[in-house]
Amino acid sequence: MNADGRTRLNQTPEWTSLAKHREELGEVRLRELFAADSGRGAGYTLQVGDLHVDYSKHLITDETLRLLRELAAATDVFGLRDAMFRGEKINTTEDRAVLHTALRAARDAVVEVDGENVVPAVHTVLDKMSAFAEKVRSGEWRGHTGRRIRTVVNIGIGGSDLGPAMAYEALRSFTDRELAVRFVSNVDGADLHEAVRDLDAAETLFIIASKTFTTIETITNATSARDWLLAELKAGPDAVAAHFVALSTNAEKVADFGIDTANMFAFWDWVGGRYSFDSAIGLSLMIAIGPDRFREMLEGFRIVDEHFRTAPAESNAPLLMGLLGVWYGNFFDAQSHAVLPYSHYLSRFTAYLQQLDMESNGKSTGRDGHPVDWQTGPVVWGTPGTNGQHAYYQLIHQGTKLIPADFIGFAEPVEDLLPGLVSQHDLLMANFFAQTQALAFGKTPDEVRAEGVPEELVPHKTFMGNHPTTTILARELTPSVLGQLIALYEHKVFVQGAIWNIDSFDQWGVELGKVLAKRVEPALTEGAEVAGLDESTRALVAKYRELRGR
Numbered sequence: 001m002n003a004d005g006r007t008r009l010n011q012t013p014e015w016t017s018l019a020k021h022r023e024e025l026g027e028v029r030l031r032e033l034f035a036a037d038s039g040r041g042a043g044y045t046l047q048v049g050d051l052h053v054d055y056s057k058h059l060i061t062d063e064t065l066r067l068l069r070e071l072a073a074a075t076d077v078f079g080l081r082d083a084m085f086r087g088e089k090i091n092t093t094e095d096r097a098v099l100h101t102a103l104r105a106a107r108d109a110v111v112e113v114d115g116e117n118v119v120p121a122v123h124t125v126l127d128k129m130s131a132f133a134e135k136v137r138s139g140e141w142r143g144h145t146g147r148r149i150r151t152v153v154n155i156g157i158g159g160s161d162l163g164p165a166m167a168y169e170a171l172r173s174f175t176d177r178e179l180a181v182r183f184v185s186n187v188d189g190a191d192l193h194e195a196v197r198d199l200d201a202a203e204t205l206f207i208i209a210s211k212t213f214t215t216i217e218t219i220t221n222a223t224s225a226r227d228w229l230l231a232e233l234k235a236g237p238d239a240v241a242a243h244f245v246a247l248s249t250n251a252e253k254v255a256d257f258g259i260d261t262a263n264m265f266a267f268w269d270w271v272g273g274r275y276s277f278d279s280a281i282g283l284s285l286m287i288a289i290g291p292d293r294f295r296e297m298l299e300g301f302r303i304v305d306e307h308f309r310t311a312p313a314e315s316n317a318p319l320l321m322g323l324l325g326v327w328y329g330n331f332f333d334a335q336s337h338a339v340l341p342y343s344h345y346l347s348r349f350t351a352y353l354q355q356l357d358m359e360s361n362g363k364s365t366g367r368d369g370h371p372v373d374w375q376t377g378p379v380v381w382g383t384p385g386t387n388g389q390h391a392y393y394q395l396i397h398q399g400t401k402l403i404p405a406d407f408i409g410f411a412e413p414v415e416d417l418l419p420g421l422v423s424q425h426d427l428l429m430a431n432f433f434a435q436t437q438a439l440a441f442g443k444t445p446d447e448v449r450a451e452g453v454p455e456e457l458v459p460h461k462t463f464m465g466n467h468p469t470t471t472i473l474a475r476e477l478t479p480s481v482l483g484q485l486i487a488l489y490e491h492k493v494f495v496q497g498a499i500w501n502i503d504s505f506d507q508w509g510v511e512l513g514k515v516l517a518k519r520v521e522p523a524l525t526e527g528a529e530v531a532g533l534d535e536s537t538r539a540l541v542a543k544y545r546e547l548r549g550r
């Protein structure tokens with residue numbers, strides 16, 4: 001921080017050294033880096049729990065890594081990390097501690113917020129969730145008419161949806177296949193409609209997931225779900241108790257809604273929405289996979305928490321991944337970051353990471369309250385890799401943009417895969433390895449010519465290569481490995497926010513749209529004159545009313 005109270009990251013000696021180093025590296029070529037160091041492929045790797053992280057295919061040298069680590073030291077990433085783990089209020093704009101790591105702390109751990117150990121409360125809720133999940137799974141929990149539950153519908157949005165929805169997909173092979181879980185998030189009535197239209201209300205349990213219990217989409221859907229249930233069952237409000245539970249920090253609002261707070265699973269304001277999936281917000285997943293598997297997942301989180309907390313900078317995987325992102329975003333002008341899982345089960349993983357990363361680090365005001373003069377969080381995107389290969393990989397390979405990418409794959413298919421499908425796994429993974437190879441090393445014009453390609457087509461068939469990727473490989477996608485992966489990204493995002501000097505744990509940028517939606521609604525429904533509507537929006541609202549025949 002300077003004397004005037006402003007942090008000028010891009011004027012620090014560490015930043016300047018990196019910029020100079022970047023210039024000196026010039027057109028750094030991965031082919032040359034590998035040619036110069038035969039041990040690079042094996043040397044630029046890390047092991048974190050079950051995750052093998054290969055970062056050899058990056059536009060970096062030992063010197064780059066050294067300078068990046070100096071930037072991390074100068075910005076005191078580890079100091080802020082320790083403050084987070086200690087329960088200090090590092091979310092300064094909301095004056096809150098940031099303790100998602102306490103959600104997976106061991107039963108005997110001590111983590112204090114305002115002088116109080118929060119770990120016992122965490123485990124009390126986990127135990128209550130476990131007992132409830134077992135009741136639903138065993139059929140002991142009965143609906144209003146005495147039938148057992150066959151479908152669980154989680155109603156929530158953002159952090160109260162993306163985590164459990166992603167993990168339910170990811171761990172499908174570990175779920176009780178007799179018990180389905182569906183997820184409703186969108187305020188578009190179509191979402192709830194499609195989720196319930198073929199359900200038997202008597203066998204349906206709704207989980208209303210909302211940290212604040214004020215989110216309009218969730219409360220609207222929850223109210224509609226309650227109306228649907230009571231109409232289907234032809235029952236009075238006393239039927240609600242057997243079919244609705246709540247996950248929230250706000251007991252008062254839960255009670256106002258009509259859910260018995262005995263059926264509420266609590267969490268706390270030191271858990272951010274996008275970091276809440278391993279809190280009570282994970283109840284739908286716990287019902288699906290069972291409490292033991294859920295706890296295995298928490299242990300996976302804990303493995304990476306411990307690694308992040310204790311591993312030295314040289315071998316600290318979240319630090320490294322965060323620094324690589326800084327390298328490309330701030331010194332190569334990369335605008336986006338692709339996450340490409342080679343696992344169908346991780347089809348929602350990148351969507352989950354979008355909130356984690358973009359809501360955390362999509363900021364342009366520094367922790368010092370001043371605008372930042374450097375690029376912050378990237379656009380995060382991606383879908384399962386093989387599908388992407390036949391869609392947008394063209395742009396990654398031959399477009400004009402630099403897109404660093406993470407490739408995530410597994411050596412083993414899931415255990416219960418139909419035996420006839422097991423052999424497809426090697427083909428899937430052959431694509432995985434082929435792509436990172438092609439991205440890194442490309443195909444030179446001479447190599448294209450050697451195949452007898454006509455000269456006029458040579459430029460088109462040339463691959464420049466040099467597209468950086470990280471490969472994350474694990475044996476199998478288990479609950480623990482999923483927890484490890486999520487924690488890896490949580491802490492990577494943390495590292496970047498720390499370096500960029502932004503508050504990764506607030507989300508003021510989502511507020512304005514909410515306020516304006518409330519204000520504009522009467523203009524749509526009643527044609528009301530709404531103060532402050534700009535000319536474009538006013539005309540669009542008029543068009544909307546005309547199209548709706550109002």
Ligand SMILES: O=P(O)(O)OC[C@H]1O[C@H](O)[C@H](O)[C@@H](O)[C@@H]1O
Nearest residue numbers: 158159160210211212215273510
């Ligand atoms: O869980 P809730 O309080 O309903 O919040 C749901 C989501 O909406 C908010 O607008 C925030 O942007 C998200 O961080 C949050 O996860």
